[in-house]
Amino acid sequence: MGTVTALRRYPVKSMLGEALTSVAVTERGLCGDRVFAVLDDAGTVGSAKHPRKWGSLLRCRSRLTSADKVVVELPDGVVLSAGDPDLDARLSKLLGRHVSLSDTPGEHGGALERAVPDYEGGVPDALRGTAATDATGAAVTSGHVAPGTFFDYGAVHLVTTTALARLRAAYPTGDFDPRRFRPNLVVDTLDGPGFPEDAWMDSHLRVGEALFRVVVPTPRCVIPTLAQEELPPDPGIMHAVAREHRVPVFDLGRLSCVGVYLEVLEPGTIRPGDSVTRRGSS
Template sequence: MGTVTALRRYPVKSMLGEALTGVAVTGRGLHGDRVFAVLDGAGTVGSVKHPRKWGPLLRCGGRLGSTGEVTVELPDGVALPAGDPDLDARLSRLLGRDVSLSNTPSDIPGEHGGVLERVVPEYEGGVPTALRSTATTDATGAAITSGRVAPGTFFDYGTVHLVTTSALARLRTACPTGDFDPRRFRPNLVVDLPDGPDFPEDAWTHASLRIGGALFRVVVPTPRCVVPTLAQEELPADPAIMRTVAREHRVPVLDLGRLSCVGVYLDVLEPGTVRIGDPVTLLGSA
């Protein structure tokens, strides 16, 4: 059906990630993916879904070493290992408040840990309609909604995120001036489907995918926030990216209504190794 053309992981949530040629997939997703996050004093998880508060994180990069250590490269080029007190101090200066790097997600009901903030975008389908009325304005002046990361993790929802070249090509056709580089959407897997329809993943929900040596279940389409519009690496800021998605591809997501989506979230059914060039096979309902 298709072929894996790119693999990426993000050792620190909302920082730049790293390109891979092959990776072990465990029950919690790609080995080393989102194993750390930046937390503030209230335990709020740092996410560039709230760019005014956490945007500088997208100028940092996370790397996983061969022995499992995570290193953060700061915007000035300084690279420090997780656990170094100087790293927390530098991140705090970068963000203008006390923060720390943590590999311990908190999902305790009633506690502050695990809270995830998202800015409410202007385009339709950026958040469920019912949530717009519950948005509050915080100290940055942004209208935000709050949720929680997936229990016991720093993931927003599914453990693996997949984007197809077919979907990106369709969006590029709708907005030729937009740069629909897959990195904007922060996928773990980019799959080339040369003969597929515009958005082939729309038909995959609840199906299973064999990708290399791993088996996945497709959980739900991936609702998109403002992150694809932000400047990252050499890609400039481009608000037209999500305006195009909102116009071209709003689809039902659970009971949340029609949301602006690119890609799908996956859960891991069978761990294994995935490499660039591996075949992707749709197996039907899992």
Template structure:
């Protein structure tokens, strides 16, 4: 079916992450992924899905080093998580008191900006949106219980889908890093959105076995600047035009990639084969 073309994890939610040559996959996802998040005093979990409030987190990079997580700030300074100076620097960056935590708050909230294109949020949620203190229309939800994940523990995108979107919208920059995947799978000449046919199926990458849960609804994050990638507001409009599909009972949403659950832990390496054990 294909090969593993990239492996990435994001030790701190909504910060830039790190490229890996191999990684241990546990029942909880990639080892070390989304271990920490920035929280504020109101219990909001730091997510660039609300760019006006949290978007500057994308200017920071998180990585594991010597058993601890380091954060490189936009000015190049590096601090270890747990250093009070890091919380102070992040608070200054974001303009209010925040702190990094490994403990998801019991009633923590996830805020999402409401885009103006169709399929950016479920219609039922769009109707409940309100304008917050930043002037942004947002919806408010929660992370997966006991975690900093939005939903699935592992996120996969395919090269076929990215290539198909480039053909449909040549002006767009469909670099996979915009979509913050854990796995990028090279699916060769397969058609765009081939992953739509995998729902409920098992797939194996290296030693790990997964089940495909659901297509990944996209938010505004792919349109934002990532590292050296410039902001590209047309990205999500193209996805909404090319690929709005039903997700649970939420209606037709703009989707790219799929969420996975881990059935069998194991190590995944760059270049490992990617197969569907149950056949085509």
């Protein structure tokens, strides 16, 4: 059905991550993925889904060392380890308010803010009406990360090359580099045009040694439109997604989606080049 062409993890939520040549997958997801987040004094989880407040996190890069320690490279090139008080001080200066790096969501349960985008299907219609304007002047909705984690929802995120090619054809001037969508797995699919993952819901995927269940399409926020690494900002990216791929997500209505969330059924190791095979649910 397909082949893994890229593996990525993001040790600190909403920072740039790292490409991998091999990764162990546990029931929690990729080892080392979203194990830390930046929190403010209210316990809000730092997420570039609210770019005016947290967008500078995308100027930082996080990675795991060979000793499985998380380190952060700041925009000025300084590299500091998680737990270093100087890292919290520098992140606070970067974001303009007191923040700290944490490996637990905190007593407030991991509150998460999302800016309301101007494209259709960016947030459920029922939530759009509850948005409030905050101190940054942005209309935001509030929710929570998945319990006990810093994931938005699913433990593993997969994007197909076929879906990106379809979007590229619809918006040729846009750069649909998969990094914009922050996937864990990029899969080169052989299914032909369109969005083959739409047919995978509740199917099981064998990827290398690991087995997953496809849970739900991945609703997209504003992050794919933001500047990341050498990729320029481009609001047209998500407008193209809204035109081409709004699909039902649970009872939330038709949302603009790219990729799918996966649940881990069997842990194992995955490497680029591993085959991806699909079978029905059981």
